[in-house]
Structures are given as structure tokens and as C-alpha cells.
Amino acid sequence: MSELSELYQEVILDHNKSPRNFHRLADANRRAEGYNPLCGDQITVYVKVEDDVIKEISFEGSGCAISKASASMMTDSLKGRTTAEAEALFDRVHKMLKGELNPGDDSHDLGKLAVLSGVCHFPARVKCASLSWHTLRTALKREKEVASTE
Amino acid sequence: MKPAQGVIAPQGLRTGRTVLDVARIREDFPILKQQVHGKPLVYFDNAATSQKPQVVIDTLNRYYATENANIHRGIHFLSELATAEYEETRNKVKRFLNASESREIVFVRGTTEGINLVAQSYGRRFFKEGDEVVISAMEHHSNIVPWQMLCEQVGARLRVIPMNHDGELLLDEYERLLGARTKLVSVAHVSNALGTINPIGRIIESAHRRNIPVLVDGAQAAPHMKVDVQELDCDFYAFSGHKLFGPTGIGVLYGKARHLEAMPPYQGGGDMISLVTFEKTHYNIIPYKFEAGTPHIAGVIGLGAAIDYVSGIGLDAVAAYEGEVLAYATAQLSTIQGLRIIGRAKEKASVLSFVLEGVHPHDIGTVLDREGVAIRAGHHCAMPVMQRFGVPATARASFAFYNTVEEVDVLVRAVRKVLKVFG
Numbered sequence: 001m002s003e004l005s006e007l008y009q010e011v012i013l014d015h016n017k018s019p020r021n022f023h024r025l026a027d028a029n030r031r032a033e034g035y036n037p038l039c040g041d042q043i044t045v046y047v048k049v050e051d052d053v054i055k056e057i058s059f060e061g062s063g064c065a066i067s068k069a070s071a072s073m074m075t076d077s078l079k080g081r082t083t084a085e086a087e088a089l090f091d092r093v094h095k096m097l098k099g100e101l102n103p104g105d106d107s108h109d110l111g112k113l114a115v116l117s118g119v120c121h122f123p124a125r126v127k128c129a130s131l132s133w134h135t136l137r138t139a140l141k142r143e144k145e146v147a148s149t150e
Numbered sequence: 151m152k153p154a155q156g157v158i159a160p161q162g163l164r165t166g167r168t169v170l171d172v173a174r175i176r177e178d179f180p181i182l183k184q185q186v187h188g189k190p191l192v193y194f195d196n197a198a199t200s201q202k203p204q205v206v207i208d209t210l211n212r213y214y215a216t217e218n219a220n221i222h223r224g225i226h227f228l229s230e231l232a233t234a235e236y237e238e239t240r241n242k243v244k245r246f247l248n249a250s251e252s253r254e255i256v257f258v259r260g261t262t263e264g265i266n267l268v269a270q271s272y273g274r275r276f277f278k279e280g281d282e283v284v285i286s287a288m289e290h291h292s293n294i295v296p297w298q299m300l301c302e303q304v305g306a307r308l309r310v311i312p313m314n315h316d317g318e319l320l321l322d323e324y325e326r327l328l329g330a331r332t333k334l335v336s337v338a339h340v341s342n343a344l345g346t347i348n349p350i351g352r353i354i355e356s357a358h359r360r361n362i363p364v365l366v367d368g369a370q371a372a373p374h375m376k377v378d379v380q381e382l383d384c385d386f387y388a389f390s391g392h393k394l395f396g397p398t399g400i401g402v403l404y405g406k407a408r409h410l411e412a413m414p415p416y417q418g419g420g421d422m423i424s425l426v427t428f429e430k431t432h433y434n435i436i437p438y439k440f441e442a443g444t445p446h447i448a449g450v451i452g453l454g455a456a457i458d459y460v461s462g463i464g465l466d467a468v469a470a471y472e473g474e475v476l477a478y479a480t481a482q483l484s485t486i487q488g489l490r491i492i493g494r495a496k497e498k499a500s501v502l503s504f505v506l507e508g509v510h511p512h513d514i515g516t517v518l519d520r521e522g523v524a525i526r527a528g529h530h531c532a533m534p535v536m537q538r539f540g541v542p543a544t545a546r547a548s549f550a551f552y553n554t555v556e557e558v559d560v561l562v563r564a565v566r567k568v569l570k571v572f573g
Contacts (some may be wrong), residue, residue: 004429007514008571039512048240062542065572066312090278122516 006118007125008065015069020076021058028056030142034135036127041067045135054078054086061134066116066125071117073113083140089113090133097126162554163474166252176552178203179461193556196344197370197501197548199392200527202456206396209455213448220444221420236447239454240437243402246457247387248378256403257450261369262292265336267440268365269296271387271413273334279305281333286311286319286348287538288341291531292530293367294295304518311337313538317344317493321352328360335364339371343532343544345476345494345501348369354384363409369393371560373550374472374499376465379404391449395550396456400449403440410436417442447475468551472500475549479558486565492544503530503544504564510573511545515516517571518545521564 025046034043041063048056057075061068074093078086093113095101099120119129164564176182177484179201184191191202198204203399211234215230220238220466237252244252258264273283283297287310294308301308309332311324319337328335335357354364363385368377372389386409390399405413415433419442425432460468483489506514516528526546529536531570538544547561 002520004517006514038528039510040533040536040540041512059157061509064512066513068510125512125516128349128512 004119007122009115011112011115011124012065012069012118015072017064019059019068019072022060022072024060025058027057028058030139032135032139034061034131034138036063036067036131038107038127039064041128041131042065043071043132043135045071045139046111047084047136047139048139052084054081054084057136061142063131064125065126066119070116070129073116074132074136076144077111077113078136086136086140090137093133094130096102096120097129103112152164165476168461170471170551172552172554175463176412176509176554178205179552180204181206182552183225186522186524187520188458189520190560192553193522194547194549194553194561195524195526196373196550196553197288197393197530197546198420198551199398200373200395200550201571202395202397203459203550205459206452206455208279210397210448210452213451217451218448220356221294222438222445232447232451235447235454236445237453239450239457242454243404246377247402247404248380250380251407254404254407254539255435256405256410256440257445258388258401258403258440259399259446260392261367261388262296262392262401263567264365264386265293265365266296266400267416268336269300269336270414271440272363273297273300273306274304275412277304277306277333280331281306282309282327282331283307283530284309284311284324284327284332284337287313288317288319288336288344288346288348288370288532288535289336291338291533293338293370294484294534295342300489307331308550313346315539316495317341317346318495319346319348321349321356323451324544325356328357328362332357332362333473335362336367336487338367338369338372340368340499340501341493341532341535342370342501343356343493343503343530343535343546344495345498345503345548346493346495347375347499348382349381349497352444358383363497369499371499373460375469380424382539385409391453391456394456395460397446397449397452400416400446400453402453407436413440415439415442419443421445449482451462455481462550467469469499471551472549475553475555475558476502479547479549479561481559483565484497486562486569490568492539492541500550501546501548504545505541505544506568509568511543513572514545514565514568517568518561518564521560521567523561523564524562 028046030047046058057070069104181201206270217230238257242254308326316440358362365383365386370425373394387404392398422442424434491505511527528543
């Protein structure tokens, strides 16, 4: 498989075309906006957290296939997880995107997110794939209103 | 423009029998022989920065290997040599822009610094609360933000000339914006995001009728067409060396002598003074008043080599050739279903911005890159332009005289491949 088709796998193209949890969340109690000044990708992540557990999560915005698919898969994989688990998963996802771990290793618990591992061959696209995660982290920490990949 | 089916390039462009001997010109640019991702490099990101001919690379090398010294101060052989070359480049720039005097040529880091210099020096001296500066809706951030900073400092106001959906400025609206409070007009000669060539002559004429000075951002014009600052009668003209086949970190601000003389220095330091005591400092004459500190000597000398090179080819020939390549590329890309060209002004130069239905420009950029085609994907430092056209970003191919229609064909095939991937 060429690096290009590894990047744009069917699963990713599918999430890009029909993103999951792609809507506003009326009863969210955490919310943050993310922005990638490099390419103009914009995203809002909504989270409903109860007792440190992510009950609901959704997103809105516009962006490239990689950022959209990554956000879609992120929301899919975090429902029901604790905020600490989400943090830990972000660390692993980030390492995977930078090519620092082997996604095939089950112990990483990356699940479907492993299809994003092709991003590591495209350094310019790592920020696209991590934007939603940075935004989620901001939402959970309520650090500031706007997350940035910079 | 109607989509042209099966456009064939003019025979001359195909066979290389054009106003330019492009095959020979390409030999001058070592980087163009490269392969990327196993494919011949097709460099269509010239609006971001241009490639350098061997003669510019050699000049930088020669300067550092055999001439390096500080200028305007040493009483030794090398310093005199470096000073002479540095000042000779000022004369070259003067001829290049057809300025009336070489003291009207100030070396800066680039267009951005040139505009900041005028905003901070001219602007802070002459702007008062309530005054207005007029820019256009298609400016690069570097011709927006310096004025916003000035406005904040002095309580002035930014006014914006709107444009139509083809990316042409609305001159009637412009006329209405000019008034007693207008202190300066600052507009792009050529838009970096849309390729529009603005009617600078008319814009300057209207402003001058009301005694309003005009700054022209020439970053995207100087590499592609002949610029004559006396004919334009502009008050300031800024351009960047690296877009003109010269080194990065060097650029030019042209200013009419009477303006430059009336303006306070931009930065303080060495070379911009004539006498310093702790009580008072006397500033140097123009242009040195604006060149504080040891300048980018190698960059200036390298820019001189670039100007010689481009002048040798001839900017009229460059403009004619690039016009043909742009027309061919426009026609070819227009045959692709779902492709929309952003910026359809009647007068355009060198820039072709487009979007593809359902595919983000960033994804276009990645697929094209793997085909060896370098384009820019993003907002091109012109976010208000993107907003105006309702797109988050565009893909932008931008041409130089070393590009060919065969390369345009590669681009078109690569865009078709994008559609296949995202089908």
C-alpha cells in the first residue's frame, strides 16, 4: 500500500464523508473551540461529563479529511470513558501520529484509531489529526476558550 | 468563463518556441532538476517564494568566500569592495523600479517590514485621532495588521475597499471612501490569493487628486511585470527579494525623497546616525536613516544578481509568457467537474486559486505533493479574502517564467487523481 492510500484509507474517507456525532450538543457542560491557523481548520468539541465520565461527546466545524475523520473517530472512541482515560488515549494517539509507537501492538488500546497511523508519513498533517484532541483537552481542562495547534 | 473542453496549448508553448527559451532558462535553476517522492518536481508555489538561479547562489557564495566585510565604515580593501557592491545594488534597484534617485531606495527585510516601516514612521508622525487609512478587501495580512496596529496606537480607523465576486475592486466604492480624514491609501499591486492585477494607476490618481499618498504592496507584482514608480507616481512601493529569485531576508521600500525626509527613523542604531552624544543624536541622511545596524549585505548583493538575471530575461517577455501559461492552466483546470476557480478578474497575473467540491484544499495539497506538484493550500495569509468567497481555504498554483505547459498538464492529471481518491 502506498503511503497515500495508507493515509486516505476507506475508513478515513468514510468518516470524512459521513462524520459521526457531527452536531451541537445542547446539554454539554464542557465545550471548546479549536483552530489550526496553518490551514484554517475550525472545530468545536462538545462534551457532557458526569462524575468524570464522558457521557456524550460531539463536534462541529470544517476541515480537511484528516481532521474531520480524526474528530469523528475520537468522539466514537471516547463515549463512556473517564476523562483520565481520554487524556491517556490522547498521549498514545499523539505518539502514534508522530510515528513513535507501533499501532499494531494491542497493548496500546488504540482500536479503530490505529487507521490514522499513516499520518506519521506526512509530518505536515499531524496537526490536522491532533486538532480535535487538543480541543478536547482544552474542553476538559477548561483552560481557555480556544485551542490551537500552534 | 465557459469550461473549455480539450484545450490545446498554443503550438509555441508546446514546442518551446515562445518569447522565452524556457528550456534554457530552466537550466539556470538547479533545484528544478530535482525529484520529489520519485517524481519530477513541479514547482507551482512561486507566490510563496521563488527558486534561485545559479548566478544568485554563486554570488552569495562569492561574497562570503572572497568579499565579506562590514560596509560604510572600514578603511580597508574588503570593506570598500563590499560597500561598493552594496551601493551598486541600490542603483540597480533604482533602475529596476525606474526611481528618480537611488536615495529613495531603502533596504528592508521584505515587503512586510517595508509596510511596517511606513506605518510606524510615516503613520505615527502624520496620523491623528480620527484619521483614516484605506486598504482593500484583498490585502495580505502584512498590509492589514501594520495598519491595525497603527490605528490602535493613534486612534485612527481602517477603511476597506470592497470587491466583486470576480475579485475586482469596486472603484466607485473606493472613491466614496476617500475623504478629508483619509491620510493614506495602501493597496496590493497584485493579489497573492486571487491573482488580480489592481488598477493601481487609477487608484493613485484618485488619491492624489485629494493629496493623499499611496503605498503599493508590490510583493506579487515585481517578479511578474515591469514596475515604473515614476509612471505610477506612487509614494511608496515595497517588494521582497525572495519572490524575485533573490535571497530571503531582503527587500526594498521605495519612497519619494520628500516623504522619506519628512519621516522619523524607524529603528535606532548604527549607520542611521551622523553624530551621537548622550545629549542628542543627529540622524543620517536618507536612505541610511532607515537602515539601522549592519544590514543583510549578502542579501542585498544577492538581490542585485537576481535583478540582473531577471532584467536579462526582460519582464515584458516574462509577463507575456506567464500570461499564456496562466490562460492555459485556467482553461485546463476549468474542464474539471466540481472545480471552482476563486478569482476571475479580467486582469490577472501568475496566480490560480481553486477549490474542489467536497475536498479540502489541504487534502488536494497532500495528493499533489505525492505527484511531485508543489502548491500552496490554505488561506494564503489573506483570511478576509477566504471569508469573502465563503471558503475556509483554497488550493493555489502560482507560476514563474521557468514553468511550462507540460507541468500544467501534470497538475491537471494530479487534480484528477485527487478526485479519484476522494471519489
